[in-house]
Amino acid sequence: MKQQLPKNFKPKALAALIGLTFTLNHASTIAQEAEPETALETITVTAQKRTQNLQEVPVSVTAFTGDEMAEAVIKDMYDLQTNVPGLGAFQSQSATNSSFSIRGVGTSSQNFGLESSVGLYVDGVYRARQNSMINNLVDVAAVEVLRGPQGTLFGKNTPSGAILVSTVTPSHDGGDSFVEATVGNYGLVNLSGATSISAIEDVLAFRVTAFGSQRDGTIDSVGNGSETGKNLLNDRNRWGARVQALYTPNDDVSVRIIADYADIDEICCGAPVQLSNATINPDGEIGSDLALPLLGGTVFAGGDAFYDREVAVSFLPESTMTDKGLSAEVDWELDENYTLVSISAYRNFESFDNIDTDFTDANLFGTYNDSKQSSFSQEIRIDYTGDNLNYILGAYYFTQDLDLDYSLYTDTFFNEFYMSSLGGALDDLFAGINAISAATGGAVAPVADAAPAGTGFDHQAKQQHESYAVFGQFDYELSDTLTLTAGLRYTDETKDLVTIFSENLADGSQSPEFFNSTTELIIGAGAAGVAAGNIGAALAGGQAPSAEDLAALLPFQTAGWGFQ
Structure with a gap:
């Protein structure tokens, strides 16, 4: 269920912010070069894995620098969608069921074995789990949203498009350090900061980034089934850190190593808030679920109260996620035309949610979902830049292991x-x-x-996924105003899945x-x-x-x- 507000919902001030930021020359990988007042500014992007003028890229791209994101108060992917045409970011029954779409085309995250049709990349590393991308965007140099299929250069499941996130790289002058504090209503407190450290002048630099985000919920819990009170559901409790090292032994070689960790532990989500669990619609007409009061459930009133931000559930939902990884990027300029690029990465993602699946405070049934994912990826490519000809040739390898423990279980009133x-x-x-x-x-x-209560309809699954690919793209400048672009990709992908379904009573015996x-x-x-x-x-x-x-x-x- 998507959390969408009714057309006649009267919004409250959910995020009135008071911010305090100390920033020194915040770095950005999207360069904006000042031009004469009569000329358009030049915005460079990496939508085709090399630096290009945005106006010369044959891809529909929306790009933001870190400074532009700060001005637009873009703190996460849900904020980003309000500034990017065609981008959608959704939460369903829990934070672990988050998904993305571009131009209305996306992939459900409720099937753990599916990957997003929107390719998600952070510092060139593919993120297979959509919900790993919902944490705060902190110390980000640029975000580029590519609309439409990107299968040649970004071959991992990008029929809808791709989102490219680039973080700020370590520097030697320390001028890009910052500390930021934001407070607001609903108990909002955001803290973040980053600094660069020069260990060996012009050779070795480090960068440390950390953030925390807390906020009360925006939905009330009422009824008899669970803890009740104001602002309990859809709270925020997030934190994370990133440590980077940049090694540049000479002008031709750079090695960038990134280690990151992020954590989410929230009471999410008030999925049917736009319906308020009601069996009476706004016009006061009674719905079909007349048995709900007999089962101990709460029926909400119609009229204006129908749109109140409150739900009645048997127990408060639980959503936890941890995302961590290590990556290494090597850029080696072989000569004035050729550059060798290698990106290696290992990632681990774990999520757990336990939710009241009947979305009422009648104790009928619930669902828990415990999932784990680990992946390794390796990309290596040759970038050539000439007078009239530019091309990229590369190979890509990706493997991941998925483990799922899922159960739909009955509660005390289900019988x-x-x-x-x-x-x-x-x-x-x-x-x-x-x-x-x-x-x-x-x-x-x-x-x-x-x-009987306590019966579990259980689903255990293990999936092994392996993918190989070779790709290439060529740009030949036929004239000053006409460029021919051609690309080709070959992918071999296999998935092996073992699934066990069982129905077990509370004592462990089979149904x-x-x-x-x-x-x-x-x-x-x-x-x-x-x-x-x-x-x-x-x-x-x-x-x-x-x-x-x-x-x-x-x-x-x-x-x-x-x-x-």
Whole structure:
């Protein structure tokens, strides 16, 4: 469910900011060269993996420098989408279900095995997990959003486009250090800072970046199911750090090593806030879920209260994520025309969420999702720059391992919810079985819960993913006003997946499989009804029930008989 505000929602001041920033000559990898007043400024981008004038790049690009992001108060990807046409960034039921789209085309993040159709890159390193990109953008030199397929040079799943994030590189003069503090309503406190350290003049420099972000939630929790109070859901609790080293032994070689770590631990998300869990719409018309109050759930009022930012859930959602990695980039200018570039990276990402999946404070069911991902990537390429001809030739390797532990589990009222869905069709049968059980002192078992609490519909999966690619792109200047561009990429990609589905009761035993369809349930109920009559007659005549009749009752005496 996307968190979108209704058209007639009256926004509150959710982020009134008071900021204090100390900055010295903030560095940027997107250069803006001052031109005469009669000329357009030159904006250089790396949308084609080399520095070019934005006006000469045959790609639809929106580019921001770090200074421009600060002026526009772009703190993360959700802020970025408000400044980039066609870019969408969404959160669903939890922070771990975040996804991106460009021009309306994206990939759901709720299937852990899928990768985004929007290619996500930080300092040239591919990020396979969409939700690893939702943390704060701190000490960023530039962001470029490329719209449309970028399959030649950015071959990893970029049919929609690509987002390229470049962080500030270490420097020797220290003039790009900064400390920033931002405070606002809803308890907002953002702290960040960065500094460069020159260890060996013009040879070795380091840069340290750190940030923290806290904010109360923007959605109230009401009802009887969980902790209640104002501003509990959609809070912010994030922090991270990045350490870099830049080694330049001579004018031709540079080595940049980056280690980063980021953490998110939040109560997210108030997914159905635009509906307020209501069964009464804005016009006061009653919806179809009339059983909700009988199950202990809260029904919200219609009218203006329909758009209040509040939800009623059985328990507060939990979302945690850790993202860490190490990368090394080597740039070697072989001569005035050729440059060898190598980018190696290892990344590890872990996420966990536990959410109330029925989105009401009736205790029906929930979901937990524990996932882990580790990946390694290696890119190596030759960049050639000539008078009329420029080209890039490269090879790319990517591998990742995915582990998923997922469960949809039932809560305390799910059995009542299931039984209410049957209506009174089986009431006589159940009354008869329970009467026989009472008459025999429990020797014949009573009716068991059809859908007992604590049952897990579990899904464990492991995926191994490996990809190889070779690519090239050529730009030949036919004239001062006409350039021919041609590119080609070959990719070989394999995914091996092992998945185990199971249905386990609270005691660890597997859910029974007596009835696989409504038809089988009706047939089984009919047979049990006949058997109950036979058993009653036998007991009244002082005889023992037959084994066949007792066997006909067994499905309804076994916990979990209704799940199939």
